[in-house]
Amino acid sequence: MTEFFKGITPLRYDPSSTDLAFRHYNPDEIVMGKRMEEHLRFAVAYWHSFAWPGGDPFGGETFERPWFGNTMDLARMKADVAFEMFDLLNVPFFCWHDADIRPEGDSFAESLRNFEEIIDYLGAKMDGAKTKLLWGTANMFSHRRFMSGAATNPDPDVFAWSAATVKACMDATHKLDGQNYVLWGGREGYETLLNTDMKRERQNAGRFLQMAVEYKHKIGFKGAILVEPKPQEPSKHQYDYDVATVYGFLKDYGLEDEVQMNIEQGHAILAGHSFEHELALASSLGIFGSIDMNRNDYQSGWDTDQFPNNTPEVALAYYEVIKAGGFTTGGTNFDAKLRRQSLDAQDLIAAHAGAMDICARGFKAAVAMTEDGTLEAMRQDRYAGWDTSDAKAMLASDFSSIAERVASTGIDPAPRSGKQEILENIVNRFV
């Protein structure tokens, strides 16, 4: 045991606790026929919780973790602390980037050796632990070599470096029995159109994603390939702007049946959408995969990556997840960072515990809304006219015949109330 979480004991489920405990999340509670743990599939993000030093654009490191530094020993200490937290929180999953877990080497080969060694170290730890890998991913945005993109870099050598990197990360994810592999294109975009060949960059990105899918099949990785949309920050514009944009991209490269979405609330907001919108859209397009359940501040125009804290919002999100059929390989990742003034080990535990509780509350509310059925019944009733054979026949016909019918029958459609406030009241009976 390291000293970092000294004095903090494993969190238990205790609805009346005012201390570090779960007041709502009981992993063993059965809802809709399954344990809460299996529904929610919580994951801790290695980067924000263990690798991020607390900087922002106007300030440097605020966290002073004993494992900060670029050596293998420190990387192992970091892994030890991480698994201690996973145990305290009893989380079933975690996620990493290559750069979170291994020290950067002086060459690709050295970085790879470091990475493979740490993967083995993690694998050994996982053997004796409950926590599994939800997904792995490659950090292709922090190092200066990626400043102009990874797959979309003007320099083909960076494409090559990126391909080799993703291969290594997919291999490691496969080895650790990860449930998914994620791609996030923080530098796949542009700062100015003046120096950008958008068509070419988009093509290279499309080819890169095809290669990732081809490689998945080659190695027999059974997890899902996920893309995480985000509109901007760090780039002025990123190609994986939002679910709708990625969908068009997948269609163009024949990947709509191969790739799913990892949707983050904060990124939805940056793109001008509600989280529910992105979830409902992905579901209706058949590409829903997993979620990053971290919110943005509504008054800030950048990615604040805060732990969720608003039950009604979370409930509406899980309501869409349930309508989409729930998670299969996906789960609820917290791509969330402590506020940089939250310095203590206790803050790290409390933040995750509070988030897990909010998710549990929200999920149970969403289940209740689903099981009650009023909302869905009212929604279906609104469209009942479209279930008639006349309506179906009209859809199969053409403008001329429809126009003829309009002319001959003299229809005058009467608006019906959309009942938005009543529906919102119904939601509030459950949250």
Added chain:
Amino acid sequence: MTEFFKGITPLRYDPSSTDLAFRHYNPDEIVMGKRMEEHLRFAVAYWHSFAWPGGDPFGGETFERPWFGNTMDLARMKADVAFEMFDLLNVPFFCWHDADIRPEGDSFAESLRNFEEIIDYLGAKMDGAKTKLLWGTANMFSHRRFMSGAATNPDPDVFAWSAATVKACMDATHKLDGQNYVLWGGREGYETLLNTDMKRERQNAGRFLQMAVEYKHKIGFKGAILVEPKPQEPSKHQYDYDVATVYGFLKDYGLEDEVQMNIEQGHAILAGHSFEHELALASSLGIFGSIDMNRNDYQSGWDTDQFPNNTPEVALAYYEVIKAGGFTTGGTNFDAKLRRQSLDAQDLIAAHAGAMDICARGFKAAVAMTEDGTLEAMRQDRYAGWDTSDAKAMLASDFSSIAERVASTGIDPAPRSGKQEILENIVNRFV
């Protein structure tokens, strides 16, 4: 002649004028082998200039036009004034919605009779005039029957009404020899997901657009079908959010070779994009069509539809239009309204003249940037590495072989400057 523009004489090209005149727009000036008029293809929007009363969400009519009212006589007077303005401005095109030009009747049939009569009246006026029809479109958002959508309405009868309406508008556009037919889905979206079946609505919208394309071919209309993206306002979310979103939608319904984009600067901004972005994206996807050259206020979160007034912005937009090959059936429409305090006939003329001048300045700057070639040469040079056979071979290969090469050759790609400020300085030599 009506009295409305009394005292205003046709505007002439006079670079040194401080009065109502064109200081930059000379329709007969030849650039890139064509007259300016044929490059820019200016159009006046009937709705904002002749039908909009000056209201906003907190105030009613400020304009008191003698033709306001719901009779055929007033509709004809409105048409007379409109053509007088077209003559004063010497614009080659105009655009309309059905609801702009004809009085609403008590039934579909009566509205249609009014519409057809006015179309004939417009046709007769066009016979003796220079001004042609850039595009027609149907207003399926103002009347309360469309409050829950047109093609995406929960009531199939509204779909039918809409189909009959678009048919009539396409017929009229064809009759008047319009260059394009536009669809804008201001109510095709939702106010709340709670009452919305997004999947079904999207399917109905897809089928509706297919029907429009089928009808175009049936009647032999040779113009382009254009869709105008806008993210929100009036709805909370509209399905034609932006170019990328519409592209995915077109792919889903097999329409990407049949439908092009009518891109508005203000709508680009509402969607979180620059105008140039939307233009460049549409061009790279092969779906660029036409533009609505009206800006949004950068500090307002709604669609202000202002006349353009910033030359550098307009120049960057036309630079993308030129890179896209210029307009074929498309043109430069001003979907712009006077500020509601701009009460006078003179304001209406001055606003258009100023906008046309800004466009002419911007276009000539874009031509100069193009003909100079430095910008494009620098851009191409940045990607030169991708033109090598090695790079092409890499794209055709796979992760494993790339990773092998990275491992064996020990590449260490060195970042090269993106030169953004230098490129911006070059632009500023031309604007």
Added chain:
Amino acid sequence: MTEFFKGITPLRYDPSSTDLAFRHYNPDEIVMGKRMEEHLRFAVAYWHSFAWPGGDPFGGETFERPWFGNTMDLARMKADVAFEMFDLLNVPFFCWHDADIRPEGDSFAESLRNFEEIIDYLGAKMDGAKTKLLWGTANMFSHRRFMSGAATNPDPDVFAWSAATVKACMDATHKLDGQNYVLWGGREGYETLLNTDMKRERQNAGRFLQMAVEYKHKIGFKGAILVEPKPQEPSKHQYDYDVATVYGFLKDYGLEDEVQMNIEQGHAILAGHSFEHELALASSLGIFGSIDMNRNDYQSGWDTDQFPNNTPEVALAYYEVIKAGGFTTGGTNFDAKLRRQSLDAQDLIAAHAGAMDICARGFKAAVAMTEDGTLEAMRQDRYAGWDTSDAKAMLASDFSSIAERVASTGIDPAPRSGKQEILENIVNRFV
């Protein structure tokens, strides 16, 4: 009784109801020593509920109320329906603009006669009713005469018209024993700086507000004068931008002890602030007065004026209201409109009932947070260092002596955790 609410019976408190009822709001429940009704002081806004036709920038009237029209008879029917709703909801207060309640006349004198007659009609209704007037106000933004402002109009005659209007509205508010008089300057601002003399307009606005305060004292009106900040919409920029801006304005005209704030959640958001921020700031400046508890959609850039529906948000707002000492003359007004698709009488009742419930839940949560005391204790503890005599002495000293002490004692202040996530978890124990 009119027919409008036919079939709807007065709403009762019934926590388990799934019908039109209050599930959380029990006016007679005692918390913190007072009845809920006296804490919350709910008010219905006449304009949105009875005068607004359902239009938006792209569509016209959707509501077809039997009292729409510009006659005295219809104005009386509107008042009858309004008081029927007040009874159904059992609300203690309502609010009006002059333009909501009386038909516009052809002259100032005629409008005033209409107004005074309706005021008497309302007075008679109030005699037999529970519902009192929370505040009156003047609509000086809808009519075209106000298009360039009221007190800030370039035309002194509009200033005069506005002064006479506010006088009449203050007289009527006084007569009906209103608790406050509100000024909202929707047109006191500008569309373009190019035609605006900001200094002069600000001075005229300052003088106008002084006159209102002088008139209040002259007639012996004991209620508070409230200003409602809003940054934009309808104008590009309004002078009463936010609480901080209005505070500087009040200081300039010696009115900071005479005028308080009516703070609306939606307007806070448009100004880039959270609602809590505006409330906390007004409280810390000593100018907190009343609230408009209607939210904005976080993805829309305009004033959506929606009924509140998020308990945690509402709880944080009331937590600040409680810290500010609660309402004295102020109250909880719903400056909220139905979504324009919510056509039915039932929608109107349900929307208010749902909002009152959310407010009751939020208020009770805020009371619990307050009575628990942990949050406030942690906050006070964070600043404990400032309560020492050394810290107070330092504040009374100067840079030189402080610098000397820093040099001589070699301090090295150690950051302490801000505990944001822990505090958010504590809030979530109560909401």
Added chain:
Amino acid sequence: MTEFFKGITPLRYDPSSTDLAFRHYNPDEIVMGKRMEEHLRFAVAYWHSFAWPGGDPFGGETFERPWFGNTMDLARMKADVAFEMFDLLNVPFFCWHDADIRPEGDSFAESLRNFEEIIDYLGAKMDGAKTKLLWGTANMFSHRRFMSGAATNPDPDVFAWSAATVKACMDATHKLDGQNYVLWGGREGYETLLNTDMKRERQNAGRFLQMAVEYKHKIGFKGAILVEPKPQEPSKHQYDYDVATVYGFLKDYGLEDEVQMNIEQGHAILAGHSFEHELALASSLGIFGSIDMNRNDYQSGWDTDQFPNNTPEVALAYYEVIKAGGFTTGGTNFDAKLRRQSLDAQDLIAAHAGAMDICARGFKAAVAMTEDGTLEAMRQDRYAGWDTSDAKAMLASDFSSIAERVASTGIDPAPRSGKQEILENIVNRFV
């Protein structure tokens, strides 16, 4: 001479150059009776140009400057390079934070020694150079000790540290004959209201600013004290939100005649204002001081600090500066950073040269607009009614007498056109 700018020769004025040169900025050109250099008073910001490593929230250092590191030798090399750039650009001013120019020491005392030594080094360089100090300021936001604020920190020791720091920076600014001293409160604000005592923090900030003003008078510093508003980033909310907010704050602490504004375009935009707005407001409140002429990207919600590149925008800003009387102690600072992909020494020179050119073009356009006088004449004419003795008498009267006059004379004010588009066209004759 260092090697950094090797091959770059001093930039000259050459309107037809396509190379590194000034195409518009001729320091010796006389406009409005003064040399351009004396009007514009350009300043280079030490931090962005010499201390910023190119990081962003998702990536680290991209610039690899030979002077990066934390030693006195490197600090001197940095100063040498800086003055070489000042010479190449022929800029009359520069600006610094303490942290830009000296290595951080292990204690306050050591940092102070480093600082004083570098100040002497800079002083010596300035003796032989043209470039003077526009302003100095203290970086009280980057180090973790300031994470919860400087003057507003919950820990009084941080207030003390900050006071000692500002004293040292004011001493140094005075010693180097700086024209102004600036305070920017990037951490003076909050992340969450839950742990914040806004009233107390505001009072401490007020007292701190008073101390700074008192110290200025004590040491006989003749320059202006400037506050630079910014709404958010890095904090969720900063107390110096915008000009209007700071004005109320100054009024509260009796500082409105002692402190002026340093207004940055990017910060205006983040606060929801145009740059012109903030300038015009500061001018009308009598607190205009200086400008940071760096823009924000309109599609990004954070502080992008880009070099200006849009002539019409810059012209409208300088038009307000001219109306405010031009600069006295203030000037045109570029608080602008290269894009992080602009790696080369040439990028740094080109960015500044382009910005200076844009400012020169914009300023000359603003002069032409001013000298032409049409805009101002139209603006004054709009308010002519207010110059009559009747209007003045009305302002000195009261509601009762005005209402009497309205009743007796039956006024019916007629709206007059605001002519916004015509005014915008006039601007476009000059830009």
